[in-house]
Amino acid sequence: MTEVEKEPKKLILKGDKKLLENPFVGSLIVPIAIVLVGALIIFGVTKMLSTESSYKDHVRELQSKAFGNKWIAAYELSKKIGSSQIPDEDIPWLVENLSDVYSNSPDPRTRDFVVVALGGLRSELAFPVLEMALKDKSSDVRFHTLVALGNMPQGVAFNWESLKPYFTDEDHAIRQAVVLAVGTHKVKALEGSVVGSLRDESIAVRYSAATALIYYENDASIQTIKQILETGVSSVFDVNQVTNLKLNILNAIEKMKWKKMTTVVQSVVDGNNNPKVTTKAQQVLNELKN
Numbered sequence: 001m002t003e004v005e006k007e008p009k010k011l012i013l014k015g016d017k018k019l020l021e022n023p024f025v026g027s028l029i030v031p032i033a034i035v036l037v038g039a040l041i042i043f044g045v046t047k048m049l050s051t052e053s054s055y056k057d058h059v060r061e062l063q064s065k066a067f068g069n070k071w072i073a074a075y076e077l078s079k080k081i082g083s084s085q086i087p088d089e090d091i092p093w094l095v096e097n098l099s100d101v102y103s104n105s106p107d108p109r110t111r112d113f114v115v116v117a118l119g120g121l122r123s124e125l126a127f128p129v130l131e132m133a134l135k136d137k138s139s140d141v142r143f144h145t146l147v148a149l150g151n152m153p154q155g156v157a158f159n160w161e162s163l164k165p166y167f168t169d170e171d172h173a174i175r176q177a178v179v180l181a182v183g184t185h186k187v188k189a190l191e192g193s194v195v196g197s198l199r200d201e202s203i204a205v206r207y208s209a210a211t212a213l214i215y216y217e218n219d220a221s222i223q224t225i226k227q228i229l230e231t232g233v234s235s236v237f238d239v240n241q242v243t244n245l246k247l248n249i250l251n252a253i254e255k256m257k258w259k260k261m262t263t264v265v266q267s268v269v270d271g272n273n274n275p276k277v278t279t280k281a282q283q284v285l286n287e288l289k290n
Contacts, residue, residue, distance in 0.1 A: 055080045059094065062101045062110075070105065074113030081120035091123050099129040108138035115141055119148025124156050134162070139171050146174065150181030160187040167193045172202040179205060183212020195220045203236060207245060214252040214261075222264070225249055229268050246277045254284040262288045 053061075058077035062070050086094065095118065102114045115133050118126040126148070133145040146166065149158065166178040167190075179197050182190045197209035198220060207228055213221035228249055233239050246268070253261045265288060268281040 053080075055084065055086065055094070056090075059097050059101075062114075063097065070101070071107055071109035071113060074101070074110045074117065078113045078116040078120060081117050086121060091121055092125060094121060095123060095125040095129070099126075102129050102133065108136070108141060111136060112138060112140045112144060115144045115148055119144065119151050122152055124152070124158075127158060131162075134166075139174060142166075142169075143171070143174050143177050146177035146181050150177070150184045152185075154185065156185075160185060161189050163187075164190060164193060167197060172200070172205055175200060175202065176205045176208045179208045179212050183209075183215050186215050188216075191216050191218065194218075198224055211248050211252055214249070214256055214258060217256060217258050217260070219260075222261075225261070226264060229264065229272075243274060243276055246272075246274075247280055250277070250280045250284050254287055257287065259288050 053076065055077055058073045058080060061073035062077070081094075098114050098118055102111050102118075105111050105114070111133070115130070118129060130145050130148055133141050136142055136145070146163070149163070152158070160182065163178050163182060166174055169175050169178075175197065179194055183194055191213075194209050194212050194216070195218065197205050198213075200206050200209065206224060210221040210224035210228060214225070228245050231237065231242055231245060233242055237245065250265070250268070253265060262285065265281050265285045269278060269285055272278050272281065
């Protein structure tokens with residue numbers, strides 16, 4: 001298989017449910033947004049590269065003109081970076097090489113996984129290529145660029161206001177990703193845009209906005225927060241999704257120690273029949289009362 005210009009079928013499931021199924025409930029943005037499928041049975045590819053290869057091996061495969069399925073190497077690299085501690089001294093080399101691969105890859109699958117890999121490095125050195133990727137013609141690439149930015153360490157120097165246009169993107173997953181990215185970094189200049197997302201047509205964007213606004217301790221989120229904490233299993237969310245939605249809210253309240261939410265959390269302790277949610281709510285309540 002060779003690199004292709006045509007944008008292929010999506011390789012990463014993204015959107016309302018995927019971003020809300022967040023097992024990493026201690027953080028707002030979400031490695032879940034970059035969850036990679038465990039076995040890709042797409043375009044006839046059923047066998048991935050050896051997991052014994054190092055990240056340097058995958059970079060060399062990406063740079064090799066003789067290696068056809070570069071997107072597979074990029075996929076494997078993103079997995080390797082996500083599960084390994086990359087030595088600090090190797091990060092500049094990785095960013096330089098991945099930037100070159102991104103700039104010279106016509107296949108959006110390769111660019112997409114390169115962005116996921118760069119996001120896993122959590123390095124400001126990746127900002128130049130991520131700024132390019134924000135303008136990529138592939139919505140998947142733009143989506144994972146926003147996720148990568150959201151996962152950057154707190155306090156990094158980035159022009160966050162440049163993300164404002166994505167609040168009105170036609171792709172609801174991109175709107176959700178920008179809300180979470182901006183909320184994670186508590187970008188004051190875009191707080192109004194996050195508030196505006198409470199009126200988004202997508203329920204996932206609205207719920208993400210409410211969660212993000214906890215980090216601003218913004219009262220505009222309270223009504224939607226109550227709605228989330230009262231949400232039950234429905235045709236929209238299954239039991240695991242409902243649980244994770246509520247845990248995300250409770251973790252954000254706990255992190256910010258937002259005492260104004262004490263009575264709301266108390267109502268969860270008193271009225272929720274999910275032991276996992278109730279236990280977490282009691283823990284948060286104890287923190288708020290101390």
